[in-house]
Amino acid sequence: MEGQQANEEDKFILSLPRERGWGIPDLYLFQEFWCPSILIKEVNLFQKDFEAKDSDIIVASFPKSGTTWLKALTFAIVNRQCFSSFENHPLLSSNPHELVPAVEFIYRGDVQFPTIEPRLFGTHTPFPSLSKSIMESNCKIIYISRNPFDTFVSAMSFFGKIKLEPLSTLKMEEAFEMYCNGIIEFGPWWSHMLGFWKESIAKPNRVLFLKYEDLKEDANFQVKKIAEFLGFPFTQEEENNNVIESIVKLCSFEKMKNLEVNKSGIIYQFLEKKYFFRKAEMRDWENYFSPFMREKLSKIIEEKLDGSGLSFMI
Template sequence: MAVRQHFQARQNDITLAVFPKSGTTWLKALAFSILHRQHYTPSQNHPLLTSNPHTLVPFLGKAFLDQDLTSNIAHSPRLFSTHTPYHALPPSIKSFAIGCRIVYLCRNPYDTFISAWHFFTKARPDNLEPLSLNDAFDMYCRGVFAYGPFWDHVLGYWKESLERPQKFLFLTYEDLKDNPILHMKRLAEFMGVPFSVEEEKEGLIEEISRLCSINNLRELDVNKTGKTGSLLVNKTLFRKGEVGDWVNSLTPEMVERLDKIIKEKMDGFGLTFKTSL
């Protein structure tokens, strides 16, 4: 509430908005590396080698409440992230007059659920009973989830991206996995720092892509130990990162139930999901 009431956006702010467990860590690594590539090279002395992406790109609420003005959020352009639904963002971020940019990363609802279940299972306090797959899936289908129902969250940003494409970049996790170079170029251009012809010829985009890959980040010492803040255990942030892993966990009955909900809630808005590559 404090952030919503008092945060003042700047015109060149960039907000990374993601529904939980939809690729937040990956998007932060990519956006930070692309935006600050003039200062750091992927091969040496890059902050990602010693800092978790969530440290480099703070969540808006934490950075604001901690008055973390020594981090990149104090610089220009400021880069921060949020899981907050569009309707609950601070008014200054949504303001037509200010017009700061928003990047939204959307992942298909099936893989999103499986990733979330694994994450929250690991993060669940020892004094609580384990959350079974069936119970977690029932909660997800009823919209009982951090930051609200999946469909409301995605549609909130999707509709705005259609209304204001110059201020919204709507990416999908699956497209980014399928063709990272193409969509990294789109991300760089949207953030106002397009890759030059020379950078492309030198293979800089591929270098950044390798640096930020889940396989690389998972193996870094900084992400095998420690925490980011008081809640995020770094090693729990990296699992498979695959598209279509949901087939190994969801029963046909579960898929049928979620199919029906997604069709009911999202049909007619022109948004479809890739569930495999």
């Protein structure tokens, strides 16, 4: 029976529209998003089997939008009573993706379910495809977005380093055309952002929508906002003792990139930890984009986000 079911699942997957991936050999158009071939069964299991708790916290993002940073900040904020010493903190000895595991890779068997509450999970799965139990629970979802220009450049660098045979590296022109058509792991990027953006407007107590650029410009303010949203507000005493500043420093790009734990080692069986720490700069896209690319992507952003209230400074 199980073999027959698996065979039917394989047939279903093979019937879906397929494109080559950026870092994964194949992408399948599954529930209106481009799902990596190595995760499509796992996303399906996540939808059917995941049992959300009201205390759960979901850190959601489109790939290469600041995921690692937000995972680190969320873990530090929520667990600051357990790990009040920043000199012996788990983030100094564990990668943020180990402390806040991606739910898709949990179902792949690469990492374990968190056991300590509140449970922290990461996900790249678009909002409409999250598990039914998440939709019906009171768990909190925190989403980080990023300027689509910088997201493209970061994705080009990241996926170009992943060596999953028989995949060859994409040329920038080819990758850009795919990106403009929404063909990228968990894309289209515009519908991914809009799904969480609209839910954050409809249910602001359940979904917090952040921008990477806002975090860069005023991390202290944003960390305080995140803590209040998650139900772990800072006390006046903590503020007086510079706890917010300490968390921002602990989770800073410079600090995390230079930790030994993030310089070597593998996570999710094939991703080197050092791949998650590149530049963390804003407007790095200016070093790569031609005038044609800038104009084309600007028009797509304007068209796709028109009327939504969501915008990005170009």
